Amino acid sequence: xxxxxxxTGASAPVSAAQPGRRSARRRRELLDAADRxxxxxxxxxxxxxxxxxxxxxxxxxxxxxxxxDGLYRALAERHTEELALAIRAAVHxxxxxxxxxxxxxxxxxxxxHIEANPQVYxxxxxRAGAESADVHGHVTAxxxxxxxxxxxxxxxxGTTGVPARAWAHGIVGMVQAxxxxxxxxxxxxxxxxxxxxxxxxxxxxxxxxxxxxxGTADRTTDSTAASTAASAADSAPETxxxxxxxxxxxAG
Amino acid sequence: xxxxxxxTGASAPVSAAQPGRRSARRRRELLDAADRxxxxxxxxxxxxxxxxxxxxxxxxxxxxxxxxDGLYRALAERHTEELALAIRAAVHxxxxxxxxxxxxxxxxxxxxHIEANPQVYxxxxxRAGAESADVHGHVTAxxxxxxxxxxxxxxxxGTTGVPARAWAHGIVGMVQAxxxxxxxxxxxxxxxxxxxxxxxxxxxxxxxxxxxxxGTADRTTDSTAASTAASAADSAPETxxxxxxxxxxxAG
DNA sequence: GCAGTCTGTTACCCCTGGTAACATCCGGTC
DNA sequence: GACCGGATGTTACCAGGGGTAACAGACTGC
Numbered sequence: 001x002x003x004x005x006x007x008t009g010a011s012a013p014v015s016a017a018q019p020g021r022r023s024a025r026r027r028r029e030l031l032d033a034a035d036r037x038x039x040x041x042x043x044x045x046x047x048x049x050x051x052x053x054x055x056x057x058x059x060x061x062x063x064x065x066x067x068x069d070g071l072y073r074a075l076a077e078r079h080t081e082e083l084a085l086a087i088r089a090a091v092h093x094x095x096x097x098x099x100x101x102x103x104x105x106x107x108x109x110x111x112x113h114i115e116a117n118p119q120v121y122x123x124x125x126x127r128a129g130a131e132s133a134d135v136h137g138h139v140t141a142x143x144x145x146x147x148x149x150x151x152x153x154x155x156x157x158g159t160t161g162v163p164a165r166a167w168a169h170g171i172v173g174m175v176q177a178x179x180x181x182x183x184x185x186x187x188x189x190x191x192x193x194x195x196x197x198x199x200x201x202x203x204x205x206x207x208x209x210x211x212x213x214x215g216t217a218d219r220t221t222d223s224t225a226a227s228t229a230a231s232a233a234d235s236a237p238e239t240x241x242x243x244x245x246x247x248x249x250x251a252g
Numbered sequence: 253x254x255x256x257x258x259x260t261g262a263s264a265p266v267s268a269a270q271p272g273r274r275s276a277r278r279r280r281e282l283l284d285a286a287d288r289x290x291x292x293x294x295x296x297x298x299x300x301x302x303x304x305x306x307x308x309x310x311x312x313x314x315x316x317x318x319x320x321d322g323l324y325r326a327l328a329e330r331h332t333e334e335l336a337l338a339i340r341a342a343v344h345x346x347x348x349x350x351x352x353x354x355x356x357x358x359x360x361x362x363x364x365h366i367e368a369n370p371q372v373y374x375x376x377x378x379r380a381g382a383e384s385a386d387v388h389g390h391v392t393a394x395x396x397x398x399x400x401x402x403x404x405x406x407x408x409x410g411t412t413g414v415p416a417r418a419w420a421h422g423i424v425g426m427v428q429a430x431x432x433x434x435x436x437x438x439x440x441x442x443x444x445x446x447x448x449x450x451x452x453x454x455x456x457x458x459x460x461x462x463x464x465x466x467g468t469a470d471r472t473t474d475s476t477a478a479s480t481a482a483s484a485a486d487s488a489p490e491t492x493x494x495x496x497x498x499x500x501x502x503a504g
Numbered sequence: 505g506c507a508g509t510c511t512g513t514t515a516c517c518c519c520t521g522g523t524a525a526c527a528t529c530c531g532g533t534c
Numbered sequence: 535g536a537c538c539g540g541a542t543g544t545t546a547c548c549a550g551g552g553g554t555a556a557c558a559g560a561c562t563g564c
Contacts, residue, residue, distance in 0.1 A: 023540095023541070023542095026541085026542085046519080046520060046521085047520075047521065047522085048519090048520075048521095056542085056543070056544095057543075057544065057545085058521085058522080058523095059522085059523075059524090059543080059544080060542070060543065060544095062521090062522065062523080063541085063542090067521075067522075068520095068521065068522090099458060099461035099462060100458065100461075102461075103457070103461075143429060144433065147429070147433065154460070154461070162439045162440050162444070162448070163448045163451075164460075165433070165439070166430050166433070166434070166439075166440075166445055166448040166449065166452075167430075167448065167449075167452050167456075167457065169429050169430045169432075169433040170426040170427070170429055170430035170448075170449055170452060171426065171452075171457075172429055173425040173426045173427075173428055173429020173430060173432075174422040174423065174425045174426035174429070175422070175425075176425055176429065177395060177399070177421050177422055177424055177425020177426070177428065177429075178418050178419075178421045178422035178425060180421075180425075181396065181399065181417070181418070181421040182418070187414045187417070187418075188414050188418075192414070193418055196414070196415045196418040196419065196422075197418065197419075197422055199415075200418075200419050200422055200423075200453070201452070201457050201458075202455060202457070202458050203454060203455025203458065204419075205355070205419060205423075205453050205454070206351060206352065206453075206454050206455065208406070208416075209351035209355075209406070210351060278510090278511085298550080298551055298552085299551075299552065299553085300550090300551075300552095308511090308512070308513095309512075309513065309514085310552085310553080310554095311512080311513080311514095311553085311554075311555090312511075312512065312513095314552090314553065314554080315510090315511090319552080319553075320551095320552065320553090505564100506563105506564085507562100507563090507564090508561100508562085508563090509560100509561085509562085510559105510560085510561080510562100511558100511559080511560075511561095512557105512558080512559080512560100513556100513557080513558070513559095514555105514556090514557085514558100515554105515555090515556090515557100516553105516554085516555080516556100517552105517553085517554080517555095518551105518552090518553090518554105519550105519551090519552085519553105520549105520550090520551085520552100521548105521549090521550090521551100522547105522548085522549090523546100523547080523548080523549105524545105524546085524547080524548095525544100525545090525546085525547100526543105526544080526545085526546100527542100527543075527544070527545100528541100528542075528543070528544090529540105529541090529542075529543090530539105530540090530541090530542100531538105531539095531540095531541105532537100532538090532539090533536100533537085533538085533539105534535105534536085534537080534538105
């Protein structure tokens with residue numbers, strides 16, 4: 001039971017005679033319910049649970065989405081779209097900026113997204129579309145998508161040579177992996193991580209390795225990153241969570 | 253419903269397999285069988301199948317490994333150990349080398365590994381240990397492990413500050429993601445990819461973006477990477493597959 | 505002989521993904 | 535109104551996979 005929502009809203013003039021019209025809305029509602037469940041119970045939610053949350057039973061879900069993978073793919077598409085949009089906005093800003101600012105803003109946008117909704121992120125990373133592929137389940141496809149988006153931004157001519165794409169996918173993986181680690185340990189606040197990663201892409205690694213080999217050890221890296229961390233503190237969209245308490249950086 | 257008949261909660265004899273020393277050999281044999289099946293059927297192999305491959309039945313597997321996650325974790329540990337060893341050897345070479353050579357060798361070692369055995373790689377990436385964690389299934393732990401390994405190599409003093417660890421995990425993710433993309437599309441041979449990624453870490457991105465913004469578009473990146481690609485052709489272990497021809501990128 | 509433990513088995517439970525078959529409402533058409 | 539198509543919904547079921555209980559030999563050591 002529990003069929004709240006009174007069904008048949010009909011408050012708006014349902015003039016559209018298209019048959020898919022109503023079913024599209026139903027589909028969205030089902031997707032909403034699935035989203036709620038997945039965000040609450042994690043990606044292992046059963047179809048029964050999702051159906052119950054939607055106030056219906058399994059076969060309806062299967063009529064709409066084919067199978068579980070279809071549902072999850074539809075769900076993932078939504079979120080991926082959202083993220084890709086934000087990334088695109090950060091990569092192609094309206095006013096002219098330096099390349100470094102663009103990269104930094106892009107990184108921060110990504111991090112802000114996964115920080116704002118870790119559940120979505122986990123779902124996308126670990127489950128979305130991982131089942132369908134025959135043998136080699138491509139890494140969740142959403143990462144690929146963002147990568148291609150970034151690659152296109154590197155040379156807007158459409159050439160998109162191998163190096164650019166390798167870099168783009170590499171950068172996405174870089175931000176994703178360090179972001180994942182950061183989400184778990186929270187060793188610093190987001191602007192600092194953004195700055196560290198931008199530094200890394202801007203050639204901080206050879207510098208750090210060279211100096212550490214010669215004599216002075218790790219202080220170099222620390223100071224380098226910290227100096228730019230401050231300047232990055234206010235670049236990207238909000239979505240900032242509250243301070244979330246301490247967890248001191250514990251940087252030696 | 254009906255009646256649960258006590259049982260109350262999974263018993264969970266953590267690490268049930270510890271007792272006999274002779275059982276250790278059996279354990280290895282079981283693990284071998286599981287390995288065979290997983291490499292043949294992919295990570296979705298059922299416990300029944302694995303048991304059959306080992307010539308036994310399910311309960312024995314459960315006595316040895318607790319549950320499926322335990323088996324998979326044991327399996328993953330093996331392969332991760334192997335990879336971590338290779339990485340460590342590449343990061344800390346016996347004779348003195350330049351930092352750049354070390355990084356390049358490390359990247360190439362990783363890529364060589366995933367190229368040599370994609371099945372293992374897929375398994376580690378997608379399944380290993382992804383189930384056990386309560387809510388947030390950390391990314392397969394093997395990536396983390398390699399990351400920590402790399403982080404330690406950055407400042408051998410043991411400090412391992414935040415920037416170094418952020419970089420290390422980022423680099424691992426970078427190599428992993430681009431390697432994954434490369435495995436799927438094979439847009440170039442391994443040495444080229446290794447060179448591209450090393451270039452990226454050595455500050456090629458700002459250069460490329462600056463020049464592409466000013467005038468010349470993508471030729472810069474291509475030539476830069478190609479020049480070093482040749483020099484990297486013979487750094488790490490072989491395991492090279494045949495050329496596999498040139499699938500043109502042709503991304504949507 | 506007995507206890508203990510390791511090996512192995514059969515048979516079972518429960519849950520989950522997925523399907524079949526049947527019942528229903530609602531909008532449109534003659 | 536009668537009728538029909540299509541979406542909505544249901545109960546009931548199946549196959550298969552994870553996991554467990556309970557029992558059966560075999561080997562050790564006393």
